Amino acid sequence: MMELVCPAGTPAALRAAVEAGAHAIYCGFADETNARNFPGLNFSREELADGIAFAHRHGAKVLVAINTFPAAGRQAVWHRAVADAEAAGADAVILADLGLVAHVAEAHPGLRRHLSVQAAAANPDVINFYAENFGVRRVVLPRVLTVAEITAINREIDVETEVFVFGGLCVMAEGRCSLSSYATGLSPNMNGVCSPPSHVVYAEEGETLAARLGGFTIQKAAKGAPAPYPTLCKGCFSSGGVTGHVFEDPASLDASELIPALAKAGVTALKIEGRQRSRAYVREVVRSFRAAVEAVDAGRPLPVGQLARLSEGQAATTGAYAKTWR
Amino acid sequence: MELTVGPNPFFWDAASWRDFYSRLADEAPVERVVLGELVCSKRLPFYQAEIPVAVERLRAAGKAVALTSLALVTLKRERNLTAELVDAGVEVEVNDLTALAHVPPGAAFSVGPLVNVYNEGTLGWLAGRGAARVCLPPELPPGSVEVLAKVGVPVEVWGWGRLPLAISARCYHARLHDRAKDNCQFVCDRDPDGRAVDTLDGQRFLAVNGVQTLSAACASAAHSVERLREAGVAGLRLQPQSEGFVEICKLFRALLEGRIGPAEVDAKARPLAPGGRFCDGFLTGAPGVAWSG
Known part of the structure; x- marks a missing residue:
């Protein structure tokens, strides 16, 4: 079955996502080290350790996003976040910065490294570069690729791919927007x-x-x-x-109908955006997507229609997955 | 401090492109020129044959030359173009790490402003891999520039031109003409310095250039030159524009040599600035759009 990777901005959302059927949860520390640094959101060191213990008891993994670009002169803050995530039992860290990936490969070789969407690794050559130099095991693909391109990428790489299927949609290549x-x-x-x-x-x-x-x-x-x-x-x-709307309409991403195609494309994991979302939202989206990946795994048709009302502004798009979006 | 002319991000016809680099070779007081296609691989066939000619002419004029990689590499054709860059016998400026994957270990290369070099860890790793020169991302605040300028690799800072703010798979020029990227009919050639995007209140805000989004205001480092020099910054990067570019190069050369001051650069450069107004907020720690002059 495809792995469902779900957002948690709070310990309560983490528990809700685990109980709703998430295979993995991603979250971050309550500081500038992660790309959803919003007031009142994210985890203290203690909350993360508790959340990981809870997830592991229920057979789910926790991936810790440390995916901003460390500030010059203050890299220690990011290095400490990685060390603390490992100490808390994180199953992987999600990283964007080249220097930080290199640091983790050297200082924490046993810690699984995922490449964040913020690294914008958009083709097999650069993905293999990260795999060969830093032992990256999974890459979250930037939202600039079609399903056909994702299929082609998976044929030329040995690492896992994870793609966004639901939630907020960046129009620009992520991590490359000022x-x-x-x-x-x-x-x-x-x-x-x-x-x-x-x-x-x-x-x-x-x-x-x-x-x-x-x-x-x-x-x-x-x-x-x-x-x-x-x-x-x-x-x-x-x-x-x-x-x-010169750049993009105020629509959010809903690629649920593409899950069978993404499975066929060799994608390992499906990611849901929304660490800033409520526990109730997370529970409902996770439940729907769990049903969808189970249906695809069993060769049944997708359950339809239940996610539309959760979409931002009631409009949804499959984004760059369809070539005409460009 | 040195002056580097960055790659032209816009789509010009072959004759304009050739004339631009000929004049640059003959008249512009700059040390380095980076050329090639940065923004959209579809444009390249229109002027590709001119590139080796320009490289030779620039070299003959005593300028160091580098070839840029594309800023976003997704298609097979783009991967091939990127791989072939390193075979051209010219230093490669990496503007997407894909290009670095093709640079043989030990070979020298440079790093452009579209690679995320935010800290000494990344800069140090790139230097260890052979980076001879790095142009820092424009959004870096002054404190970061000061730290990175002391690492030991020559660093450049954005000196002139509409700021490269974002890159996308979607072509906004095509979208503004109700076309998809595959059927763009190269409409970006109508806006040789980018197409203005204003707010609903008529504020000048951004400019689009195919898949790239730029600032509407023209960034100028004129007022920061002294501070950047003291910090150890090795050079300023000037972005090509369709009109008056050699004059811009001359103004910055005069500024670096102390023959004129920033106020004179402002006065003489403003009529030549794409968009007609300046910004330098990133260099002062303010929002990028701010202007200290």
Whole structure:
């Protein structure tokens, strides 16, 4: 059966995901070492150790995301996060930074290394480079590839692949985007945040509600209508007389219908985005996807329709998995 | 400090491309030139034959030359192009680690601003692998630049041009014309310095260039040169633009030599700046869009 890798932003979400049938949970420490560094989210050292013990008792694995890029002069913070994850019993660490991967390979050779989507390893040559130089065992593929390309990649590599199937959707190659720091000074790579709430202002202008990020108007909605969050790449802009979602519509990824194709493509694990999501959301999504991977494993048709209402803004896309998306 | 001309990220016809590098060889007071296709492999056949000619002309003019890799390598054709780069007998500038996979151990290479070099661990590993020069990612804050400039590998900092902010599998130029990337009909050639993307309130914000997203404002390191020099930064990187680029190179050379000050660079360079306005926030620790001048 394909492995279902599920998000946990809190210990309660971790327990909910395990109980709902997750094969593996990914989570991070409550600091800048992980790419979901949001207030009130993530794990203390003690919570992580407890969460791992809980998951292991139920036969699930825990993967610890240490997937921001260590700041120059302060690498020790990231090195300590890796050492603490290993001491807590983590089944693997998810890493993005070349120097950090090299450090872990040398200082923690027994700790399983997964390459984060933030490393943007998008072809067999670079994946094999990470495998040969640093013993990386699994790569989370960037959301820029079609199913056919994923199939081709799996034929040329010996490491496992993990792909996103549900949740928030980056439009840009992950780990290679400075839009947020250009507008706000805070970036996914350095601070673990994108389009941060601390820099969002909603302003009423007559009958319109404008959503600004770092002073830039990213969204406008009629007063009283639901105001979309001003995520940079999902914003509405104007270019040469064209007004619209220049980069991407405010849709979220739902590749559940592609699970059979991804299985055939040789993908080892399916990943659900959403460490910032509630325990109830995590439970419901995990349950649905567990049913889906079991159906695929048993050769039965996919159960349909139950995930649509969980999608952001009620619109879903299969993203880059379909070639026409480009 | 030295001046490096980075790869041209835009799509120009072969004649414009050839003229640009001829003038650069003959007139631009710069030490190094990186050329080749950075953004989109589909553009390359239109001017590929010009590249070896430009390399020879630049070398004959006494400039060091490197060939850039693509910034995002996914297709088989792109993998082959990347593998063949190292056979050209020219130093390779790695702008996606895929290219490094093809550089034989021990061979010298350089690293461009689209590789994530955020810390001394990564910089040290790359140096051990043979990196002779590294242009740091533009978003690095000043404290990080200071640390990395002391590691021992010559580092460059983004000096001029619309900032490369993101790369995608999706072509925004094609999307703005209601086309898919496979049927783009090369519409990015209509915007030789990128296509402006404004906010709904008409604020100048970003620019798209095929699969690449740039800042609308033109970054200029003019006001940071003294601090960067003291930190040990080895060079500034200047990004090509369709008009007035040799003048930009001359202004920065004069600035580095102390013949003019940053205010004069601002005044003379502003009419030539793509987008007509400056930013240097990344260099001062502010949001990238901020301008200290």
